[in-house]
Amino acid sequence: MVKPVLLPTDVAFLSSLLLVGLYFWAVRRDLLMRERWRTVLATPTGGAAALILCLYVAVAGLDCLRVEINGETKSLLDYLVSPLREHVETTYSAPFAAYGYAREVIPGASGAARQDYPRLRYGARHLAQPSRQMHADVLRRGMAGAGLGLLFLGGLLALVNRLRGRPLAGMFTPLTESTWRLQWLTAASICLALGWVICLAPYYHVLGTDKVGNDVLYLTLKSIRTGLVLGVVSSFITLPLAVIFGIPAGYFGGWIDDLVQYLYTTFSSVPGVLLIASAALSLDLLLQQHASAFPSLLARADMKLLALCLVLGLTGWTGLCRLLRADVMKLRVAEFVTAARALGTPPLKILLQHLLPNTFHLILITTVLDFSGLVLAEAVLTYVDIGVDPSMESWGNMINGARLELAREPAVWWSLLAAFCGMLGLVLAANLFADAMRDAFDPKLRGATSPSSS
Amino acid sequence: MLIVLSAGQAYGALTEPWNAPYPLGARGSSVLFSTFQERPKHLDPASSYSENEALFTGQVYEPPLQYHFLKRPYTLAPLTAEAVPSPVYLDAQGRMLPADAPDQDIKRAVYRLKIRPGIRFAPHPAFARDAAGRARYHTLTRAEIDHFGALENFPYTGTRELTAADYVYEIARLAHPHLHSPILGVMGRYILGLDVLAKRLRSEDFAEDAYLDLRQFELPGARVIDRYTFEITLAEKYPQFVFWLAMSFFAPVPWEADAFYAQPGMAAHNLSLDWHPVGTGPYRLRENNPNRRMVLVRNPDFHDERYPSEGEASDAARGFLKRAGARLPFIDEVDFMLEREEIPEWNKFLQGYYDSSGVAPDGFDQAIRFNVDGQPELTPVMAARHIVLNVATQPSISYLGFNMLDSVVGGESARARLLRQAIAVAVDIEEMISIFGNGRGVPAQGPLPPGIFGHREGAAGINPVVYEWKDGRAQRRPLTQAQALLREAGYPAGVDPTTGHPLVLYFDATTTGPDMKSLFNWYRKQFAKLGIELVIRTTDYNRFQDKMKKGQAQIFSWGWNADYPDPENFLFLLYGPHSKVSTDGENATNYANPAFDALFRQMRSLPDGAVRQAVIDRLLTLVRYDCPWIWGFHPQAYSLQHAWVGNAKPNTMARNGLKYRSIDPTLRVAQQREWNQPVTRVLLWAGGFAVAGLIPALVGQYRRRRATAL
């Protein structure tokens, strides 16, 4: 029996993506916006960051589409990487290891037990003598992966050149062209990495395994969804609040402004972590009181994630609200707003048509910056025990576990490394993207005077 | 960056080694450095029951009896009492009965205890008296209390000789409504008149902080005979009672302490018996800063107690008899540092800053390896540091319980029993021990741990439902058998016929650290082997307790630590009348089987011997078949000691082992210095790096100064 399953956070995440898509569709004819978005993408770091973000979003998106087959719910991502999911060892193993992490007593052929590192169930299983064959095999498969990646990249380049009407001979010019070089190099690295993973991961644990033998690469991939959902959904909960409070407060002033100011001063005066902690604890209690409403573990963990998003969203709106209010207060006296009032445009329409679109860049930039903050916050909240459900794959859980693992001897560093890289990739990309966006949308910082020597 | 490091360097130059986790002044003297993980909530002997509290109460308070430090199996020895008492049994008419009289005839069991004269309480302001003999500090005003603020600020202290009345007073305190003594339920049944007293006290309305002088209440079960003698009378025969006399619940509490702490205003300064105990033990708690550290110092008035001169055969060889006959305690001061997390604690032990340590799960591979015989031994690195490993199987059990009141997994129906048995076979405890316990555990064949009477080794001792005896050892039955059992139960391949979906079971747990996640995953994997979906319901501890009490949990992880080394203390966990739901007893699974209950009652009062063994065998057969528990394992405690620590023989029953401990501070100082040489060249590298980082900036600046417009 196959039936699609949509968890609440899936719905929230996918509809958030849909909203982003709608936004781009809506601004597609706006030349100024198009030019600005082009600038964002043309900034080397911005373009590269956008590519990486797309990759993350794609993985998370795939992980949000689930089907239930014979009572087992799995996402498309699970199916795509099923070797990773299924290759479960007993306990730790290092990246590219053929043998386990810890010695075990292995019953010998003659009945005499000896103590040694056991062969892994899946890692490097295909090699008869791992110690001798491993290097060559990894190299061979790595080359194949690189080849695969390059092939894909070539196809991509050919397609782009075809669309641009460039001759096939100049196929690799994008890689050398100065303006788009970093973007293409990023694309190339992504292709290469994907190729390598596709060719190596079914045979080795590329990032090792964790305490119960799960492939760390799989955990890292699954964590992407958690991180993104947390960041994106929370931001999307924040937005309406900030907009609904911030823009009218700035525009109307008076008692509305007083009220909103009071609200956000009150909210922001509570230390952030504490507010989140109290709210999360309360929501957690609420969930526990209605535990029976969530039949499966997945639904429960998912509900907890949604609750966390809700908490982060409900506590995180003050910053953007304050910014919006200040910006609208400036815009309120802008002449086009005065003109609109003089034309008899009703206030609501002024808010929607004039103020909202002109503060949108602010909303976008703040949202992307907040997003990265939220992804980072997940790890900390998980440490404080108010983060995502322990059963859910997340970087916070990985880091948290990694603290203990690092204290082992030899240190188990790969979980930490994987979580570190996974997180750094996402947050760095988001931060760089926000930077590029700020440069493109808010070019206040350009044109500083200096002696003309440089 | 540079500033920080150079500050560290400058400071470090004065006091090496750099990484000492506490002020180094004391390490050369006779101070033991240890840790505590959780701040103790109650140090009042009437309410304190948890292990982390016993760490302190065990050293401060002295019940009449103790476990012999060296002898095995565990033997009771007198502490403040002259001798281990034997009960005198009386019938309804008060006539003496022989020890083997039938239980139902025995209406009174009388224990007479004579304590040694000359034992004194540790100095405390509560005992301070002025020239006229009046207590100095029993009638303080609020302002005076605020002025003193802390115990050490009281200029006068006093002491007093321990009397039998102090023991009797403490027994009455068990009934104190505000102390919520955890053993009131048990003792109320046995000690004559205790429950009556408790009821009476509860009905009296008095403020929480007010002093309640328990001396004015009559308690027939505990009476002072003379200055040094008192008598405890039980309402029925209870052979295990004598073990209770070695627990801190029966340690003496002077009425002066209660009167002192009950003064209004004391609580606001955290001055209460819960934070500042008053006892006769070898140590007194000098500093109680649960935020950082707790310090025990030698009680100057400690009575003359000597190191035992006899023990197990191997004790002499292991050096445990070197100090025989020497006066206790050996160490002047014990510093307990708050270490909430295992890792820093473990690392500090390795660095030599803590004198002993358990083996952190994550440091296990570093410390221990199993030799070819499967026996644990120290890794060469550890052995080179002359660290000593002690292994002791604990008189405890950790198990997964089925709530027998649950409609799915509980009850006496064949369906439920088969389901339980199937799960018990499928959950691979051996794997659990090896993954999560680093092999530190013995798979349980029933509730009784090794070392407790009634436990059987070998083929005779296995649980035939889960294990079979093959190749000379117990082997878990294969998964196919579990699946067959499940099919028989009516869940083919784990599918619940009523829904058509996989059977969903719930595991109730409390939320704790990150390590739990993998454990939960592991549980799920075990159940998934049968096609059953296991949902983990985590709650906070209190709610979990509440759930357990209401019988709403389904499957849960539970454990039991022996109060005393007797099979009764384990088998009563399955005794129907002790059900958690109906009586808030310790029978967490609410298992109730009349046949078992009858046999249990019989076993309870039997002396150790063949008869008792036979009864126990029958009891075990019953519960193995009914399978209310997945039997789990008996954990083994591995503890490590540095070479400079002496007399650290593990004693899993006794809590007062610190007085026997000795240390060699000179060796400690030398080793710490050797092991903690800072890697200073890193600082040079960092400094060089910083300087190198400045160069491009300086070059850039120079270029700008020299630049022309064209």
Next chain:
Amino acid sequence: MTYLIRRILYAVPILLGVNVITFVLFFVVNSPDNMARMHLGQRYVTEQAIENWKHVHGYDLPRLWNPEAAGTGHVTRTIFYQNSVRLFMLDFGRSDGGRDIGFDIRQRMVPSLSIAVPVLIIELFLSVAFGLAVALLRGSYLDRWITLLCVAGMSISSLFFIIAGQYLVARVWRLAPISGYAGGLESVKFLVLPVFVQVISGLGANVRWNRTVFLEEVSRDYVRTAWAKGLTESGVLSRHILRNALLPLLTTIVVTLPGLFLGSLITESFFAIPGLGSYTIDAIQSQDFAIVRAMVFLGSLLYIVGLMLTDISYAWADPRVRLAET
């Protein structure tokens, strides 16, 4: 003076609001009965004991509105009123663990400050120095790399810095204790590592923020005037840019000053510093609501004091601003 009075009066409704928030969070799902159970522990608890506890602690009153009482008693004879008033008097009551919260707060303030203050000072010094250097070299490769490095630094969870710091500095290089604390001068060596780690983990964001502030100042007309005067780079930077840029920096710093008392949750917890940060974390983890609520209130109070200090310091530092006008 009138300004101060106004601000203090303004703070009252905010604190009241904070109280309402915490109260709602506290009581919406958590009934007094639950609290009583939590407080009394897991052992056998009778209804009588619960009632008794609730009465002693004043939780037997209605939550927000008392229909039975007369006059102002409608409001005053409620849990909310009684608790809020107590908090306003800075009486935090006792924790669920039975200790006096005010006592613990006083005791734990010192370690928190002894971490937070050095961090603040060193961080400020370093980030201003780096920020200036980067603003000076703007547009160059060094600028781009340092900015990228800053963004990367911002993108790394502070947990990584702590874990890596503990592993390398304390374990591998043995340069500092892994964790712990001691009073007095001894504390220095315990503080080196946490301070170092915290400075490093905050450096990226701070340098970048300072760079932005400095660049914003650099683009102003008066800077051009300064150049036109023939001042050298150092003169322009120190006398003009720095002086002006310190104003926005001041606001961001001063508002955090009172909050320093609260300490850093994560750092203190990892390094076992017995400060208010780890106190809070412990309270969260052990679900000790009484402490959490006290800390929330204290935090808000300090934040409001911070806002006030900000205004005052602004008026002091910026000749254009006078208090009466704000």
Next chain:
Amino acid sequence: MSLLEIQDLIIEVGRAGAPAQVVAGLNLCVERGSTTVLVGESGSGKSMSALGIVRLLPRAARIKGGAVLLEGQDLLRISEAAMCDVRGARIGFVFQEPQDALNPVMRVGDQIGEVLTRHRGLRGLARRTRVVELLEAVGIPEAGQRLNGYPHQFSGGMKQRVMLAIALAGEPDLLIADAPTTALDVSTQAQILTLLRSEQQQRGMGMLFITHDLAVAHQVADTLAVMQAGRLVEIGSHADIFERPTHPYTQHLLRVSPRIQPDLAPPPLPVEAEPLLIARGLCVRFPGRRGLFGRIITQVTAVDNVDLIVHGGETVAIVGESGSGKTTLGRGLLRLLQVDAGSVNFGGREFFELDRKALRQARRDIQVVFQDPFSSMNPRLTVREIIEEGMTAQGLGGSRQGREQRVARLLEQVGLEAASIARFPHEFSGGQRQRICIARALAVEPKLLVCDEPTSALDVSVQAQILTLLRTLQQEMGLAYLFITHNLGVVAQIAHRVVVMHQGRIVESGPTQTVLFKPTHPYTQSLLAAVPRLP
């Protein structure tokens, strides 16, 4: 040898990939003791040239070639360190916006003294004495006390005097003044110009004066250089340029520059025209200080008891310096801000007594055009949406297509292509945008158009076009204008009647001819006297 000789100076802006030359080969000399004025419209490269001389270009711009010889030394080829010794010491610079050009948090005395320390090595008392001398020289009274003040305590004109003192402190040989009076009122402008001229002559400095205003140039120049699009089109003596301009661009500039001449002003309309707008006793006050609990303690009266009448088809100009309350009056009339007292009768209706809904409808009759063509249109909307806005709000124009046709017609009416309909504001130049703004206002068929400085942000040639457009529209549609401006030259070209405002009050009003050429009030007289005029 000239004091300053610029040879083939080339300045580029933009990214390395697509550079644009903003200064394309400038050649210019400044002699000792004489003033050279560089005139040009915005974007002509005149300011860039001035900044290029001292190597203080914005980051986006860079010098690509040429030489700047100061007494024979090429400033472009010395090191930055050496350049620091030139700036302030040998070249003084006065910037356009005194508001921003002074360090807000530094005492005025220190800002001047800094130069003395840097270049003259003066410290302590000597420095202070010299600062006082300088401040007195630039005409700041009570210099001894005022040097401890901060810039915000000085008025605009005073700030510019301080700026001049800074520039003079290093006793430079060359003074570069980059449009130093643009931001100032005419009366202040006149004082500053006089001061500059006298200082220059006293000290025998060379001065390079940058301006867009030919009238100002006329007042200070010894030599005039006219720039257009980065090139020098004509250079010559004062007399050459003003009397015998040779280049067509120069001639054009001279032609379109507004002059105050009696023959230009339109005659007053016949009196029998029906009054369209009658305002009586208008007062607008802004809160000043607030006390405890936000109670208002003092108030600033921006518009003080003003009466005003506008007839249908008439242009009434409101003239005043900054702060005179003219803009506030305009917005008050429109009910765009709270009016504290008075009444406005518009077309027979009491404008201030309308409820919200009626007010929205009534807004149709009275529209507004603003000064800044950049901020007066929502950059997120297309031209069509911008112009449609009023129609939608007022329910005009019928169907979607009807509105579209109307928008197209309006665009043609204001002289734009109908095809611009789908474009965004930023694709248009300043003048074009102002046309769109007019079209937006006209879309609701108003009877009165309040023009709030509609031309002051525009170059003179564009300004002339817009004025022509407004006149044409008035003739075609019978519009009435309330024209708010500070520029008397513009007034002379367009207004039937003039109202002069000073400190919130109307000091004089009457037909243009009378007020501009036979003023009776002393304020009007002094104002007119201060206006620089072309021959």
